């Protein structure tokens with residue numbers, strides 16, 4: 466290449482890079498699947514969330530130690546309203562700036578969690594000047610007339626104050642984060658109310674006795690909520706025995722929707738709200754969980770009430786694979802990208818990282834990754850990170866490819882259930898059979914745990930990428946080749962480097978016979994080509 470042409474090519478490349486690094490993170494949707502674009506390409510948040518009181522300079526060294534130990538590419542960290550606006554209208558962005566500088570120094574991204582009006586259903590992160598003025602910034606009034614430890618979604622002054630503070634935060638981010646260290650912002654934290662299904666204060670009661678807003682009376686929405694289609698009515702008339710909860714969901718979502726919209730108008734990053742879940746299998750009464758938050762049954766209400774939120778996201782602390790997989794299914798909707806911003810930091814939850822990615826999820830993050838030195842936390846926190854660390858380390862070099870496969874619908878995953886039963890995944894022309902330990906057929910002996918998992922991407926007709934632990938994978942031909950004999954043409958173990966699979970070795974013999982390649986306790990990446998005989 467001649468020098469001038471080379472120079473031009475370099476300039477174009479440099480310019481393209483400058484433009485692409487300047488492009489905002491954005492969530493896109495195609496055929497009901499989603500991707501989070503970072504620098505213009507699908508990206509996976511391999512995240513970790515620090516403890517609630519760890520976003521202080523004195524605590525950050527341990528947070529970064531954890532992020533590094535787990536090979537995470539993103540730290541989820543709170544931003545505290547009480548710290549950001551210690552006196553009304555005076556903003557202190559020093560913690561935000563410290564987080565940005567340290568994240569960049571560690572080569573990590575951030576997801577900021579706006580701990581403001583709601584934190585786990587309470588108002589505990591409101592600034593002192595608000596806590597001291599309960600008449601202007603009231604809590605929910607319970608059915609018995611007593612105050613509940615949860616902010617009222619009907620409190621106009623609180624909504625106004627939160628809206629201004631969140632807008633100020635987003636305005637500041639726009640000014641100081643041209644390189645997009647911050648990928649997304651969570652608006653509030655697990656909003657809703659424990660202790661009362663709704664607010665029974667006089668103003669809220671008047672609204673409850675008034676007509677349901679027209680936005681909620683669309684036939685498709687009423688059908689999605691499982692109630693008869695009507696054109697008008699009070700909350701009680703339209704929603705019957707779920708009226709109290711749906712009113713609370715509308716009120717909370719509407720409040721947060723306004724906060725989110727004000728922030729988005731300043732700086733249009735992807736925004737989301739997280740949910741303290743209810744049991745998705747039993748349709749329990751709203752007295753059993755945080756009422757009004759984005760639980761699975763009220764997602765349609767939240768979508769209408771808070772359109773500035775891109776995602777409603779489940780925090781996974783429920784036990785049992787059937788329950789968790791149901792949650793993953795319910796939050797993966799054409800109008801809602803699947804993102805798991807919190808999961809309990811327990812070994813068995815690692816498998817839901819696979820289930821999330823296999824459902825075109827954009828990211829996953831266990832909660833409480835740092836040793837925050839309190840008795841309630843675990844001084845052995847680092848050892849708990851190991852299971853995530855090995856998965857993130859294996860995924861990191863192929864993170865962009867996995868995100869692209871998930872977006873294109875090429876990626877599927879299975880996780881081991883409590884019965885250890887073998888499972889299948891159907892692809893065009895092939896069915897993958899995944900066996901786990903503990904069962905009787907097509908299983909691996911000697912793994913009594915329920916932590917097996919496999920992720921399989923169908924690259925072309927006979928080529929697959931397999932990743933997993935605690936399982937083995939074989940295939941059967943489908944379609945025109947159904948019933949025919951087949952075998953592995955080649956099984957290579959390796960990893961992705963700059964978008965290309967590079968084999969370390971070919972697996973054969975004991976490593977692939979007896980029911981397909983076996984995956985042990987450390988995640989392995991294989992490229993398998995198959996042949997019909």
Ligand code: DGJ
Pocket residue numbers: 517585654655780807832
């Ligand atoms: C869920 C909340 O969103 C987190 O902030 C934290 O309080 C965890 N629960 C604790 O388990």
